[in-house]
Amino acid sequence: MVDVAARAGVSVKTVSRVVNNAPYVQPELVERVLAAVAELGFRRNHLASTLRSGQATATIGLLIEEIANPFYATIAGAVAEVAADHDTMLIIASSEEDPAREQQLLRDLCARRVDGLLVVPAGEDHTFLAGEVELGTPAVFLDRPAGGLRADTVLLDNRGGARAGVRRLTADGHRRIAVLLDSTSVYTMRERLAGARDALTEAGAADDPLLVRDGIRDPATAARVVAELLDQPDPPTAFFSLNNRISLGAVEELHRRDSDATLLGFDDFDSARLLPYPLTVIAYDTRTLARTAAELLFRRIRGDRDAPRDVLVPTELVARGLPRR
Amino acid sequence: MVDVAARAGVSVKTVSRVVNNAPYVQPELVERVLAAVAELGFRRNHLASTLRSGQATATIGLLIEEIANPFYATIAGAVAEVAADHDTMLIIASSEEDPAREQQLLRDLCARRVDGLLVVPAGEDHTFLAGEVELGTPAVFLDRPAGGLRADTVLLDNRGGARAGVRRLTADGHRRIAVLLDSTSVYTMRERLAGARDALTEAGAADDPLLVRDGIRDPATAARVVAELLDQPDPPTAFFSLNNRISLGAVEELHRRDSDATLLGFDDFDSARLLPYPLTVIAYDTRTLARTAAELLFRRIRGDRDAPRDVLVPTELVARGLPRR
């Protein structure tokens, strides 16, 4: 900037005014400065500018578990759109479900003075963020609640959705319903399991612990568990899978042995209607989840100081497969 | 920092030393400073620190077309891993295939003084980056070549892959092969089309312009085009689709009318083996593409000043479906 000023024969302040489109600069000087800028290839240093002016960095941080996962990719896409609407850049960080890494990354994002944080929490304790939030870095949690911190939260209606799904199965006469899940250490899984149990209890169906299987982390395991359950003396007549990875494996196994057991899954997925038989699912709009959270964050960034909000994004039962049996 | 220094009864420089784990500070002072840091909730301002020290910002920029797209999400995930290995944050920006927006975003990333750029180009002209690259912000292009700029480039072997795919079809005796593509305005589509034509010419199969259909942007259109082609007097016996969105729609239509035409597609996709019939595809490892580019970028950031490299990532024919016919 000093070089540009020298070249244009003006002060650095005038250069600053020109590159910021400030008023009250002679057209002739503007031209000289712009010429010097072009000749020297000058680029304003955005970091230095926010340092002095104390203004926002026009950057927000998004912390998710894993970018490549389609669910988080959809979230990232929707957040990026909202950010772009606010001329804001997006730093995306992956916690890989590791609470220590999550804390490290969030601190690092704060050190970079992001204007706000969107967090899909991995850990259970976010009290370390309290100071940052008080100091003016707003945070909005999505998909999972914050631990030990009053903050804006946008969640899916996991429990209500699972309840509606299992209700559909019991309404169709099923009583032996297997529930397949990833891990109860994940909030969403606990909520969905609770919703399934709500509906089983309502219907007076036995909540048989042998029919609830957790630790299913990939389609292959799901297929194996489905096989085991079907090979039992008194096999389930229906399966309720708590995420789409599990649904995928379950479909494969049911199709392989041409079973007539019913499958209903939480989470929609792209190819659901192309599967060997169409799958009924509990669907939701991931983009709405993300956009809601992002818009809430930008309201905070613009200065909204109201009490933290809790938003619940609805789920919907999408009936595709005819109930078999 | 000034406040921390006052509270700990030391100079700001000593505080700086402590928060940077610099040697030669008395343990007692370290303790006092850390206590003051904790009490005041001090967080080092990473922006100011890079400003003065002139060191790297530990941030790289990734420019892609659309985050939510699984292809780009996979790229982003792989890049994020490499970045994490280098303790570097990742800013992801979406050009939405708009060259003007691309230029704007790349300039903005440079203004933020990222240490390097990974670019999946949308535009045809990247000469505006030449200055930045000379000034020390390295850029690596991936999946598509840069326009008018000598820079590191990592590409898929699109042409070779398409050639291998169509060779397989002609080897199976097909002569009327329809080629379905998105748009010839996209580099990868042009390359794949060229590869397909290579193989058709080799086999002496007519490169019938009526059998090449472009402008297919979504599965529904793909299904419609397949239907049209099959309803012609002399329908194709095989389809070669140049991306997986098109494959999806084509499969659906072929399955719907239980056609015995063969389909072979460029791009693998998750549910390929769950489709009504398994699909043979030209596959490649997107993560290798992205990791290669990211690692090349970090080599540049570490100071490698060799001549720009061009890397070609191989494709592979994954035979899943038996040739129908």
Add this chain to the structure above:
DNA sequence: CCGAGGTCTGACAACGTTGTCAGATACTCG
């Protein structure tokens, strides 16, 4: 006992930019 070298600390300037303010000139209005 001296000098060399290691350990430890702080004053000061600087990174690239912008806010503040004072000053200069021109224009307007009573």
Add this chain to the structure above:
DNA sequence: CGAGTATCTGACAACGTTGTCAGACCTCGG
């Protein structure tokens, strides 16, 4: 014609941090 206002410019300090350097103290070997 003088006062007030609008337009225009630059000197200077400041944002939060770190590089540089000088200086203080200590230890150790000769």
